[in-house]
Amino acid sequence: MFGQRSTELLKELKRAEDGSLPPYNEDGVRQVLEEMNGLFKENQEEVKATTSGEQGYLSGVQLRHACLERNQRCLLAYVYNRMMRLRDYRWELGGVLPEEMKLNLSEQELIWFNKYNKLLARYMRDCGLDLTEHIQPPKSLYIEVRCLTNYGEFVTEDGAIFQLTKSSQHHMLRTQCEHLIRQGILEHVQ
16 A cells, blocks of 8 residues: 555654654655655656657656655655654754664764754854743743752852752842753742
């Protein structure tokens, strides 16, 4: 059945909709490409027969051409959706992918991710702005935070000094304390 293998590739991605990325199915992609090559060769032979005077091949050529286009669209959708998930991982996880995630990627996907990571880092450096700092827009500039460990003195950019001791609460600018929240030193009090 034409196009069945390419549909299976997309179904694999659909089943992993929880945001995870299933292993790159190199065998499935190879099988789809082999099917496409076979369809193309059959079309070439029938087109040659048609040009030499034989009739009745046009409907078969059109059917195989439609199958070729469908397989191509499915392969492009498979590759595109995997790339978009990798792009989302870059924004969520940063420039370093977990090792178990790297095992699910093809060599070309790893190369693409590294190039995207470098381009994004260079752009942020040139702008002087960390675009990954606020994935969700902040509701307010100041937030209430609680210290989870004895950190000691914390000096902000404007020179204010906070004594961060365990269980102490402070009202701070979100931008000044966000990296401490990510490190687990502070927690946002809702």
